[in-house]
Amino acid sequence: MDEIDSAESLESAKNGFQSFEHAAADIVLAASFNSSGTRIALCSADHKIRVYDIDGEDSWILTDAWRGHDAEILDIQWLPSLLGQFFATIGSDSKFKLWREDHSHLSKSGRRFRCIFSQSPPNHVSYVSFGSKAIKHDTYLAMITHDGLLSLLEPVDAESLTSWSQIDTINPFGHHPRGTEARFRLSFQQSEGPCSNALLAGIGLRTLSLAVSAMNNIxxxxxxxxxxxxxxxxxxxxxxxxxxxxxxxxxxxxxxxAPGCLRPFDVIAAACDDGTVRIFEVDTPHESDGSFSMRIPVAKPPPLQALGPPKGGASFTARNAPSGIGAGLAGMSRDTAARRGMAHEVKHESRQVAVLAPDEPAPVWKVRWLHDGSALASTGDNGKVHLWRESLSGEWIEFAETEPA
Structure with missing residues (x-):
């Protein structure tokens, strides 16, 4: 769902979502589409992974099913890698695993997908959440354990992804003893670079931006x-x-x-136990007055007469003139570069701009943005999928919902 565009999401919401028999012997705990939306991977409490490929427009065909972990599989995600199709899983057996398709084996053989990397957490506590981020041809992984240990990894070989090294580890909320239910979750900012206001404030293009939550804190x-x-x-x-x-x-x-560059600031959605979805805006003010900057400072383009009079009295259209946003970014580039050495001191501000609640509130467990960040999907204990978007007036509204029936 997070890989389809806005027009497709509206059509799906109108006609209802397609369902198919997943054949899992126990509850399906997570699902993930690949980047093209032609393949879906499911993980379940019966320790198995199932991968389906779309056949035409209205049917899904099982490609393979196999035992992926020695305990229930908690999460599954396709990696945003440009090198090929990889997906990763975490399970209650304290394992993180990275999988790649092996075309030398037949479909439905149970060996079509091969584990190319496996890791246990250094503190012997199960992983509860992970994410990945690609910057051009570089891929990065972040994962957090049940007691709050956050790790950042990069591949030793960027092409094969068969071995990884640990870059940094921290406890973002301090040490939590085992048994403490803090509900640690993380989410990468998936756009190619930071939002425009963050760039202007001094955050570099290759910065990895990550949100981490626990209890009621982000x-x-x-x-x-x-x-x-x-x-x-x-x-x-x-x-x-x-x-x-x-x-x-x-x-x-x-x-x-939220992915995409639709806004000059960042947007983060939180699925909450009280039946609501909270929307936060995070900005990096860079103006001299330190105010909460919601718009890019745009430099005015030069007037047309400054480009020279038309020849022969004929009208003309100015070409290669920088746009307002382009001129503004160009004018700030030297000052921004000078501040990047102090990027870790860039000021951030946030505010909660919306509390979204359906007519039948129930704990919300999942939130996913569409690939361009234009709309948000949420689902929870009420068994429905709700679709939300920001109106032209700036108000967040529900524009569609569906349920299994």
């Missing part, structure tokens, strides 16, 4: 290299805590950082 981290003013890809990333925000009392079950 923290924003930027993983920066020691010298962000350099364009070199050498040097390890380090986590810096940038901002801290809270719901009032609602416990957070999941978070999702």
């Amino acid at each position: 923290k924003i981290f930027r993983a920066l290299k020691p010298d962000e003013s350099s364009s070199s890809s050498e040097g390890n990333y380090q986590f810096y805590e940038m901002h801290d925000m809270h719901t009032d009392t609602a416990l957070i079950n999941e978070i999702a950082w």
